[in-house]
Amino acid sequence: MKKIQMVDLKGQYSKIKDAVDQSVLEVLESTAYINGPKVHEFQKNLETYQGVKHVIPCANGTDALQIAMMGLGLQPGDEVITADFTFAATVEVIALLQLTPVLVDVDPVTFNIDIEAIKKAITPKTKAIVPVHLFGMCADMESIMQIAEEHNLFVIEDNAQAIGANYTFSDGRKAKSGTIGHVASTSFFPSKNLGCYGDGGAIFTNDDDLAHTIRGIVNHGMYERYHHDVVGVNSRLDSIQAAILDIKLKNLDNYNKARQKAARAYSEAFKNIDQIITPSGKSECQGICHDCDCHVFHQYTLRILNSDRDALVQHLNDKGIPCGVYYPIPLHRQKAYLDERYNEADFKVTNQLVKEVISLPMHTELDDEQINFITTTVIEFVKA
Ligand SMILES: *Cc1c(COP(=O)(O)O)cnc(C)c1O
Numbered sequence: 001m002k003k004i005q006m007v008d009l010k011g012q013y014s015k016i017k018d019a020v021d022q023s024v025l026e027v028l029e030s031t032a033y034i035n036g037p038k039v040h041e042f043q044k045n046l047e048t049y050q051g052v053k054h055v056i057p058c059a060n061g062t063d064a065l066q067i068a069m070m071g072l073g074l075q076p077g078d079e080v081i082t083a084d085f086t087f088a089a090t091v092e093v094i095a096l097l098q099l100t101p102v103l104v105d106v107d108p109v110t111f112n113i114d115i116e117a118i119k120k121a122i123t124p125k126t127k128a129i130v131p132v133h134l135f136g137m138c139a140d141m142e143s144i145m146q147i148a149e150e151h152n153l154f155v156i157e158d159n160a161q162a163i164g165a166n167y168t169f170s171d172g173r174k175a176k177s178g179t180i181g182h183v184a185s186t187s188f189f190p191s192k193n194l195g196c197y198g199d200g201g202a203i204f205t206n207d208d209d210l211a212h213t214i215r216g217i218v219n220h221g222m223y224e225r226y227h228h229d230v231v232g233v234n235s236r237l238d239s240i241q242a243a244i245l246d247i248k249l250k251n252l253d254n255y256n257k258a259r260q261k262a263a264r265a266y267s268e269a270f271k272n273i274d275q276i277i278t279p280s281g282k283s284e285c286q287g288i289c290h291d292c293d294c295h296v297f298h299q300y301t302l303r304i305l306n307s308d309r310d311a312l313v314q315h316l317n318d319k320g321i322p323c324g325v326y327y328p329i330p331l332h333r334q335k336a337y338l339d340e341r342y343n344e345a346d347f348k349v350t351n352q353l354v355k356e357v358i359s360l361p362m363h364t365e366l367d368d369e370q371i372n373f374i375t376t377t378v379i380e381f382v383k384a
Contacts (some may be wrong), residue, residue, distance in 0.1 A: 004370050005322060008321070008364070012059070019215075024244065032239055046245075064202055065093045067233065071210055072210070074097065074099050076099065077098075079100045080100065082158075085350040087132075091103065102329075112132070112134055119147060127154060137295040148325055159184045162296055165293060193298055197241065200245065262297070274305070275304060301358070313325065332351040
């Protein structure tokens with residue numbers, strides 16, 4: 001059996017090596033290292049793929065979130081509601097811009113921001129909601145957009161983990177994640193579903209004026225050379241990374257299908273195990289049913305009930321199976337984001353999830369033998 005890895009970037013690279021190497025060499029020869037033609041080509045191809053009017057490439061997914069918030073003109077003291085159970089980047093940029101983060105609980109089935117909790121958290125100061133499509137599963141965008149409309153709020157989708165996912169509205173209409181809110185961010189960190197070989201990110205919007213504003217912000221607030229109209233940042237996607245991403249974008253749907261196939265095999269193996277809750281629970285749609293692809297499995301995350309999750313982590317590591325705990329501490333209990341307004345009783349789900357979750361190896365190169373070994377090892381442990 002091939003050695004099991006949490007993410008197998010080498011295996012994936014070896015299959016596209018010739019195309020990637022050639023594309024990168026073209027950039028090296030062209031010397032157009034910054035904002036070269038490859039960046040523009042990738043931007044156009046990603047706009048087409050997403051079905052969105054504007055893609056603005058930038059340096060990483062954290063910048064993308066920050067720049068999206070700057071573009072919307074959010075002001076110090078404005079309240080921004082986001083999920084308590086996510087990677088810290090989401091809340092970090094809110095705090096950096098001196099906006100007020102308002103963390104709320106998540107749904108125990110989808111792990112995404114809880115709709116009732118959003119409603120409860122709205123005050124006259126609320127200006128925006130940041131849903132995170134956690135682990136590759138679309139948040140309940142229909143409800144979120146409805147709340148936003150009622151209260152005149154912006155919606156900024158953190159799409160770092162779900163690029164390529166399709167969200168289905170109740171009338172059957174579909175849209176790619178990251179094209180539903182007013183603006184969205186994504187990350188091309190190497191292990192993300194569309195990852196480059198360094199850092200990268202992008203902002204998506206269908207709003208022409210906002211796109212124009214953001215294009216200036218990423219470039220030192222310049223709309224005309226050496227005229228600085230607003231305070232901006234320097235946040236660019238390298239031409240070399242764009243060259244790599246343009247090759248990988250052509251494979252994105254296949255990559256996501258490979259992840260979904262692995263997820264289906266995992267869930268099938270665990271379906272009768274009482275101690276395990278598979279992603280999206282025991283509901284019929286696990287985000288992987290045939291006409292629904294709202295989950296692209298950035299992570300495959302189980303809840304381990306009535307068992308010792310940390311001992312399972314140890315056991316898997318002893319057997320040569322890497323795994324991860326995303327995330328071990330809720331954001332509202334992180335030192336940097338403590339706030340006396342928070343009440344533990346409002347975070348029942350995240351407080352529970354941090355004790356139960358474990359993410360199994362998930363990437364595009366997993367084979368049946370590896371999945372079999374992983375599921376057998378997990379089941380032996382939880383049943384013991
Ligand atoms: C990865 C990630 C980010 C940040 O992306 P970087 O490119 O690493 O800056 C933001 N939000 C979420 C949910 C992420 O998973």
